[in-house]
Amino acid sequence: MERYYQPEIECAPREEIVKLQSERLAKQVRRVWENVPYYRRKMEEKGVSPDDIRGIEDLHKLPFLSKADLREAYPYGLLGKPLKDCVRIQSTSGTTGKRVVAFYTQHDIDLWEDCCARAIVAAGGTDEDVCQVSYGYGLFTGGPGLNGGSHKVGCLTVPTSSGNTDRQIMFIQDLSATILCCTPSYAAYLGERMKEMGLGPDEIPLKAGIFGAEAWSEEMRQDIQNTLGIRAYDIYGLTELSGPGVAFECSAQHGMHINEDHFIAEIIDPDTEEVLPEGSVGELVFTAIDKEAFPMIRYRTRDICSLTREKCSCGRTHVRMSKPMGRSDDMLIIRGVNVFPSQIETVLLNQGYAANYQIIVDRVNNTDTFDVQVELTPEMFTDNVGEIQTHQKKLEAALISMLGIRPKVTLVAPKTIARSEGKAVRVIDRRKI
Amino acid sequence: MSIKQISVFLENQPGKLFEMTKVLAEGQVDMRALSLAETTDFGIARLIVDNTDKAAAVLRDSGFIATETDVLAFAVPNTPGGLHRLLEEFNYTAVNIEYMYAFLGSADKNNAYMIFRVSQPGYAEAALKKRGLEPLTQEMIKNI
Numbered sequence: 001m002e003r004y005y006q007p008e009i010e011c012a013p014r015e016e017i018v019k020l021q022s023e024r025l026a027k028q029v030r031r032v033w034e035n036v037p038y039y040r041r042k043m044e045e046k047g048v049s050p051d052d053i054r055g056i057e058d059l060h061k062l063p064f065l066s067k068a069d070l071r072e073a074y075p076y077g078l079l080g081k082p083l084k085d086c087v088r089i090q091s092t093s094g095t096t097g098k099r100v101v102a103f104y105t106q107h108d109i110d111l112w113e114d115c116c117a118r119a120i121v122a123a124g125g126t127d128e129d130v131c132q133v134s135y136g137y138g139l140f141t142g143g144p145g146l147n148g149g150s151h152k153v154g155c156l157t158v159p160t161s162s163g164n165t166d167r168q169i170m171f172i173q174d175l176s177a178t179i180l181c182c183t184p185s186y187a188a189y190l191g192e193r194m195k196e197m198g199l200g201p202d203e204i205p206l207k208a209g210i211f212g213a214e215a216w217s218e219e220m221r222q223d224i225q226n227t228l229g230i231r232a233y234d235i236y237g238l239t240e241l242s243g244p245g246v247a248f249e250c251s252a253q254h255g256m257h258i259n260e261d262h263f264i265a266e267i268i269d270p271d272t273e274e275v276l277p278e279g280s281v282g283e284l285v286f287t288a289i290d291k292e293a294f295p296m297i298r299y300r301t302r303d304i305c306s307l308t309r310e311k312c313s314c315g316r317t318h319v320r321m322s323k324p325m326g327r328s329d330d331m332l333i334i335r336g337v338n339v340f341p342s343q344i345e346t347v348l349l350n351q352g353y354a355a356n357y358q359i360i361v362d363r364v365n366n367t368d369t370f371d372v373q374v375e376l377t378p379e380m381f382t383d384n385v386g387e388i389q390t391h392q393k394k395l396e397a398a399l400i401s402m403l404g405i406r407p408k409v410t411l412v413a414p415k416t417i418a419r420s421e422g423k424a425v426r427v428i429d430r431r432k433i
Numbered sequence: 434m435s436i437k438q439i440s441v442f443l444e445n446q447p448g449k450l451f452e453m454t455k456v457l458a459e460g461q462v463d464m465r466a467l468s469l470a471e472t473t474d475f476g477i478a479r480l481i482v483d484n485t486d487k488a489a490a491v492l493r494d495s496g497f498i499a500t501e502t503d504v505l506a507f508a509v510p511n512t513p514g515g516l517h518r519l520l521e522e523f524n525y526t527a528v529n530i531e532y533m534y535a536f537l538g539s540a541d542k543n544n545a546y547m548i549f550r551v552s553q554p555g556y557a558e559a560a561l562k563k564r565g566l567e568p569l570t571q572e573m574i575k576n577i
Contacts (some may be wrong), residue, residue, distance in 0.1 A: 137453050376442060376498060383477060383502040383550065384531070385438035385470050392474075410443050415496050 002251055002314050006114065006123040009261050010316045014309070017260050017317065021053030025264065029062065031080065032295050038077045039065070039297060056264060059287065060275050064298045067100075069219060070240065075101050078322065079186035080295040091139040092239045102239045103293035107265045109148065111290055115237075115259045122250045122257075123208040123233045124312070125179050127154030132171060134182035134190075135213070136162040141243025142213050142254065146181040149245065155422045158251060162186065165193050176205040184216035184224065184232070185349050191227035201229025210235050212244050216323075217346050217402060222251075231297030234323060240296055241288055247321050254311045255320030264299070267307055281306045284321065293346025304340075332427060333362055335368045337405045341426045344372060347398045353377060356417050359407075362430040369408070372399065376411040434570040435503040435554050437485040441478040442498040446470060453478060453497065460491035465574055466548055468534035479534070481506070481548060484577050503554045505561075506569040508544040509535075516547065519566075526560035528553075538577035546577065 004010045012020075030050040033040050041065040043049065052061055070078065079086075082102075088104040104112070125131060131150040135142025143161055148247035150157040158171055162182065168190060171177060180187065189207055194204060207230050212235035224232045236256050237244035237421035260266050267282040268275050269288055275281045284301045288294075312320060326342055332339045345355045353374050360371040380391050386409065396409045442450045450469075456462065457480075466481040482488045485501065490500040492499040509515045523530060527554040536546050546569070558568060569577075 161469065343459075378498050378500070381440075381442050381498045381500050383438065383471060383479060383500060385477060388442075388475070412475075413442055413496065413498060416444070 002146050003124070004316070005118040006113075009210040010118060010239070010318065012261075012317055013319055019420075020261055021264055021289060022057075023061065024261075025056055025287065026050070026053050028287075028295055029297065032297060035080050036078055036295070038069070039063075042069075046322070055232060059298070060265065062287075063299050064206075064273065064285065065301050066300045067302070070100050078294060078296075079299070080101055080291075081105055081293045086293045089139075090239055090243060096309060102240050102242070103121070103204050105292045108242065108291050108293050111262055112234065113148030113152050114143045114244060115242065115248075115262065116235075117152035117427050118149075118151045118259065118381060119210055119235050119245050119248030120146070120149050120155065120179065120234070122316075123179065123210050123231070124153055124251075125150075125153050125208070129155040130175055130180050131155035131160060131179040131181065132158040132160055132168070132177040134160050134162055134168055134186060135244075136179060141237065141239050144180075144209065145237070145243040145245055150179075150181075153268055165190060168196070168249055169194055171200075172200075172204065172206060176206060178207045180206050180209045180228075180230070181210060182209075183213050184269045185214060186233070187211050187224050187228065188220060188350070191224055192294070195227055201227065204229055206230045208233065210248075212236055214342075214346075217343070217350075218225065219401070220346060220350055236321065236324070240301075241286055241293070242291065246286070250314035250316055251311065254312075255308060256419040257312070257314075257316050257318040257320055257391045258343075260318045262340055263288055263305055263406055264341070265321065267305070268300075268302075270302075270304075275337060276431055278307055278309060281325070284324070296342055304338075330427065332359070332361060332429065333368045335405050337403065339403055339405070344399065346396070347402050348374060351398055352380070352424055353395070354414075357426065358417050358428065360428045360430070368431065370374045370405065371405045371410060373410045373417060375414045377415055434568060435558060436481065436506050436569065436574055438446060438502045438504040438548065439480045439482060439492070440500050441492060441565045443471060443476045446468055446474050446505055448474050449476075450478065452459070452495075453474075453492070456491055456495045456497070457482075457488060459510050460487060462488045462491065464536075465544070466513065466534060466536035468548075470532065479525075479532075479548075479550075481536075481574060487570070499507065502550065504573060505549045505551060505554065505558060507547050507549070507566065508541075508569065510549050511545050515545070519547065522561060522564050523549075524565055526557070527563065528557040528560060540577055 033050045046063045048061050085105050086103045087106050090102050092100040133146045137143030209230050209232045221232050233249040235244045235248045237246040246259040249256050264287040266285040270283040284298050284303045287298045305322045305324045307319050309319050358373045362369045392409050399407050446534045457486045463483040468479045489499050531550045
């Protein structure tokens with residue numbers, strides 16, 4: 001039996017959702033026009049006023065916001081409420097430049113935690129559950145978001161935060177944790193560690209996991225489900241919009257339901273900025289229609305995915321997004337195939353390598369060459385040439401299965417690929433097209 | 434007694450071997466024997482040195498991946514058929530050789546030396562000992 005945290009919203013008829021979105025959008029645009037001079041200027045430049053926005057059919061008239069706007073308006077330029085009404089900030093890691101600092105009123109915190117609670121209930125959580133939150137707590141949204149959601153559901157919340165793997169395992173075992181929230185790579189690592197300790201899936205009390213904040217593959221899901229003996233659910237979000245819980249997976253494990261009462265999703269062509277029809281792959285754009293302190297309108301996430309409103313077997317009516325395949329600003333097209341560095345990263349982590357690599361693309365005799373340089377780990381090194389070549393071949397095979405095209409894998413010595421303080425240089429594209 | 438070989442990962446690029454010998458030279462490590470296995474992308478340098486622990490430490494400190502491997506060393510008479518007679522014993526005891534390399538010492542002109550990496554070092558050593566073949570010890574290698 002499928003359970004819902006807020007069934008009247010999660011399973012509302014489509015017409016009702018559209019009506020609610022239209023009302024909230026019109027109100028939100030007016031509020032932003034009055035309180036956020038930065039966005040008002042953008043609207044004026046485009047010749048749009050709040051009177052032009054009556055419902056979601058008018059959404060396309062509004063200007064976009066991007067990461068560049070957040071940088072320019074940092075820190076207070078996009079604030080939709082006086083600071084005295086704000087109760088919290090959260091912040092991103094700042095890997096793509098300046099940190100994003102997002103503000104929350106109590107209302108914003110509540111709706112964020114509701115979204116996370118929906119995700120936990122969709123994963124089977126009830127007030128009988130013990131929910132271990134192994135996402136980082138602090139500025140990062142992962143820990144605080146799921147912590148709040150877990151409280152709302154009434155789970156016994158174990159706020160271990162990230163790190164200290166043996167202690168994580170001790171709490172899972174001693175307190176019989178049934179739900180685990182963390183990044184998928186950490187879940188995989190916990191699984192490996194428990195396996196090493198001789199704990200099989202039947203001896204681990206966990207029954208479900210809610211894993212997000214990074215790209216992960218279907219293969220990785222299977223691995224995690226098998227080693228931990230759980231069902232592993234994806235969750236999506238970004239600090240700009242609140243944090244995890246913008247979208248979440250249900251029992252169908254087939255796409256994530258976007259919380260449409262709070263966020264309107266669009267898919268656009270990242271180059272032309274044109275809105276694409278349902279089912280198209282493109283850049284995901286969000287409008288937060290109910291948030292007060294940090295009201296993002298048509299915010300370009302850079303995440304590439306598709307949307308579907310097809311009926312879901314779980315009974316929820318909210319639109320579903322596919323797993324993001326990567327980000328529009330780092331997508332490569334090699335031999336006609338879309339390749340995202342994040343996919344390569346996922347494979348490397350799965351295979352026990354450090355996520356430090358370089359992709360070198362070139363064109364020789366009209367054919368793209370695709371080299372992936374990866375650092376060999378001391379654990380994999382032996383005096384035997386054949387064994388190292390086996391590692392190389394295994395990695396190549398895993399990359400082919402993830403990407404659909406064959407890379408040439410070169411193993412290099414550790415620390416030879418330059419580390420960078422900011423965003424690492426992962427891609428060298430020497431093609432002259 | 435098996436002895437320790439140091440194996441070092443090297444990218445197949447100009448200057449990589451040079452970087453390794455620089456580290457060993459600065460660390461005052463004396464090499465007894467060296468062999469290189471290569472593929473198109475990478476190579477493995479296999480070394481027998483006077484002080485294995487020191488060599489491993491200076492290499493790792495400089496960022497090299499290095500691992501220690503047990504190998505067997507035998508003196509081979511410097512006469513025609515010397516190696517053949519040794520391999521006859523390997524053949525008799527069905528010891529599988531993965532790779533081998535040779536070197537000449539400076540103290541003893543009558544013998545050459547062979548380093549063997551075998552599939553089952555423990556078994557090989559015991560079986561060859563039974564046939565009266567005593568491998569060289571680390572201490573003996575130092576003084577060759």
